[in-house]
Amino acid sequence: MRFMVMVKATKDSEAGAPPTRELVDAMMAYNEELVKAGIMKGGDGLQPSSKGVRVQFDGARRAVVDGPFAETKELVAGYWLWECASLDEAIAWVKRCPNPMPGPSEIEIRPVVDIADFGEMVSPEAAATWDRLKNEVGQS
Amino acid sequence: MRVMVLVKASKDSEAGIMPSEDLLTRMGAYNEELVKAGVMLAGEGLHPSSKGIRMRFSGSERAITDGPFAETKELVCGFWLWQVKSFEEAVEWLKRAPFEDGAEIELRRVFEMEDFGEAMTPELREQEERLQAQAAKLAGKPA
Numbered sequence: 001m002r003f004m005v006m007v008k009a010t011k012d013s014e015a016g017a018p019p020t021r022e023l024v025d026a027m028m029a030y031n032e033e034l035v036k037a038g039i040m041k042g043g044d045g046l047q048p049s050s051k052g053v054r055v056q057f058d059g060a061r062r063a064v065v066d067g068p069f070a071e072t073k074e075l076v077a078g079y080w081l082w083e084c085a086s087l088d089e090a091i092a093w094v095k096r097c098p099n100p101m102p103g104p105s106e107i108e109i110r111p112v113v114d115i116a117d118f119g120e121m122v123s124p125e126a127a128a129t130w131d132r133l134k135n136e137v138g139q140s
Numbered sequence: 141m142r143v144m145v146l147v148k149a150s151k152d153s154e155a156g157i158m159p160s161e162d163l164l165t166r167m168g169a170y171n172e173e174l175v176k177a178g179v180m181l182a183g184e185g186l187h188p189s190s191k192g193i194r195m196r197f198s199g200s201e202r203a204i205t206d207g208p209f210a211e212t213k214e215l216v217c218g219f220w221l222w223q224v225k226s227f228e229e230a231v232e233w234l235k236r237a238p239f240e241d242g243a244e245i246e247l248r249r250v251f252e253m254e255d256f257g258e259a260m261t262p263e264l265r266e267q268e269e270r271l272q273a274q275a276a277k278l279a280g281k282p283a
Contacts, residue, residue, distance in 0.1 A: 004186055004219070006216065018256070024264065028267055035271055035274050035275045036274075042182060042221070044142070044144065044221070044250045047250070047251055049246075049248065051249045052249060053247050054244055054246045055231065055234050055235060055245050055247065056243070056244050057237075057240065057242070057243040057244070058241050059241060062235045074211055074214035074215075075214075076144075076146060079144075079219075081182070081184070087191075091193065095195070095202050099197050100197065101197070104196065105196075105197045106196050108193070109195070110186040110187065110189065111186065111191045111192065112184045112185070112186060113184065113185035113186065113187055117187075118158065121158055122164075126165075133171055133175055136175050137182065
């Protein structure tokens with residue numbers, strides 16, 4: 001089963017405060033463990049929302065709104081993509097994560113949709129297209 | 141450069157309502173274009189937040205809260221990771237996506253090693269590159 005693990009933003013991450021050497025080392029070590037365990041499928045830090053935008057869709061209209069965005073603790077500051085046997089396993093791994101921020105913080109774990117989850121609701125053609133696309137980006 | 145495209149949730153996505161066949165078809169065609177253009181690096185849909193959890197970190201304390209979570213339009217229901225030449229290129233691609241009225245999609249720059257400047261020491265850079273190669277090997281992909 002795959003999971004998206006999101007580190008939520010804080011005032012510090014939104015301010016672009018660089019991580020301490022300690023945190024960098026601790027995260028590197030943690031990421032090594034994730035890789036060795038075969039769990040790590042991807043992961044990145046996101047730059048503060050001041051460097052981002054939101055695009056709003058309304059009929060044919062597209063509105064582009066510049067960051068920063070106000071709801072700090074709902075923003076994503078970083079993510080991983082993991083392959084785990086269960087949500088419980090993902091939770092156990094998140095518990096071992098070093099504090100990702102200088103102060104209190106939050107990590108959200110969300111199961112990723114697999115085409116198989118939709119069963120008969122998806123036509124065989126659609127499922128085949130999905131598989132082909134995944135193969136093309138080397139994601140399967 | 142890489143960008144992350146975060147698709148925000150809606151009442152429908154949180155209710156686990158499947159997109160229409162028409163929307164799925166248009167999204168499939170859009171994803172094909174992204175792949176053909178070499179822009180698509182990754183993309184996934186997320187199950188509703190009722191299937192997820194949040195873990196609060198405070199010192200050595202860890203506290204788990206089960207979904208669902210209330211602030212629907214701030215929740216993520218899907219994402220892409222794109223490789224683009226500029227942020228503006230990403231914005232143009234996003235404007236062409238077949239989202240429906242009321243959709244709000246967030247576009248964020250991804251930190252690359254160059255962005256860390258002097259904080260990314262040669263030792264750290266080497267460790268990071270080795271980790272990425274190791275991860276790619278385990279995933280059966282070219283590094």
